[in-house]
Amino acid sequence: MNHSSIRHLIEPEDFTKEEILKVVKLGEDMYNDPSKYSDICNGKILASLFYEPSTRTKFSFDSAMLRLGGNLIGFADANTSSAKKGESIADTIRVMGYYADIIVMRHPKEGAPKLASMYSEVPVINAGDGGHQHPTQTLTDLLTIKVYKGQLENHTIAFCGDLKYGRTVHSLIRTMARFNAKKFILISPEELQLPSSLKRQLLDQYDIEIEEVRYLEEVVEQIDILYMTRIQKERFFNEEDYLKLKNSYILTNDKLENAKDDMIIMHPLPRVNEISYEVDDNKRAVYFEQSKLGVYVRMALISKLLEVGPYVRG
Numbered sequence: 001m002n003h004s005s006i007r008h009l010i011e012p013e014d015f016t017k018e019e020i021l022k023v024v025k026l027g028e029d030m031y032n033d034p035s036k037y038s039d040i041c042n043g044k045i046l047a048s049l050f051y052e053p054s055t056r057t058k059f060s061f062d063s064a065m066l067r068l069g070g071n072l073i074g075f076a077d078a079n080t081s082s083a084k085k086g087e088s089i090a091d092t093i094r095v096m097g098y099y100a101d102i103i104v105m106r107h108p109k110e111g112a113p114k115l116a117s118m119y120s121e122v123p124v125i126n127a128g129d130g131g132h133q134h135p136t137q138t139l140t141d142l143l144t145i146k147v148y149k150g151q152l153e154n155h156t157i158a159f160c161g162d163l164k165y166g167r168t169v170h171s172l173i174r175t176m177a178r179f180n181a182k183k184f185i186l187i188s189p190e191e192l193q194l195p196s197s198l199k200r201q202l203l204d205q206y207d208i209e210i211e212e213v214r215y216l217e218e219v220v221e222q223i224d225i226l227y228m229t230r231i232q233k234e235r236f237f238n239e240e241d242y243l244k245l246k247n248s249y250i251l252t253n254d255k256l257e258n259a260k261d262d263m264i265i266m267h268p269l270p271r272v273n274e275i276s277y278e279v280d281d282n283k284r285a286v287y288f289e290q291s292k293l294g295v296y297v298r299m300a301l302i303s304k305l306l307e308v309g310p311y312v313r314g
């Protein structure tokens, strides 16, 4: 089944740069004055189908829809749904499209939201699929960069931690390449390096310098945006490999001594050990504000895909 006129967000490339900029700009306006938008989703229903745990993505979407005047259905544990009885994603999505106007899906399998979008009569938003993509985290990250750095272009961005399985990294790095990043610095143990296919794609498609190092201290003075990530325990095939790598990075204030004054530290969260709690009070730390901004950019995204509020047609 192909409902070709319906827009979905499965990966950041589903939107043009202009569309991304418009969503980010609207997200900023919704952040500054949410009351202007408090009823644009009256009568609309958002279904969130989370086959994998979440705090920020699930509840920021819930909060976003409620702040727009809409309603919610869905599950945070697929074991309470008929997936437990063996129902396919295709069948679940067909039915949920009768009950909701827009669907947000997280799934441990790469490509599951894409498959869902092929059977859906309503917009589907990928809320994270395995180690693949997390496009709404990217929108959140872009709004954070816009708010704290003033512009999206021309930054040196360091990605630190699990670059192999980190879907937030995979989505953001491709998007920042589209927004003319100055340089990418990849900080990871050898076992968790950015997938070579993605690195090759960045080098072939964009004229961006990429430097790979093992330790943050080697490059800290160059960085405009430090994007820390959690080692993704749930993606490892065995516990022993995870235990070996789990404390690869622990950011402390000492390690930031030579950092630029206006560098920002981001993290999609949740964190485990990779940022020491003392860094929370560092003026460069913006990761909690980042999770707050996620609500507003998701409000803007819902408005775009439902064609309501500023996106209303005609």
Ligand code: CP
Pocket: 053, 054, 055, 056, 057, 058, 128, 137, 268, 269, 270
């Ligand atoms: N950043 C993020 O995706 O967090 P959750 O897993 O809590 O949704």
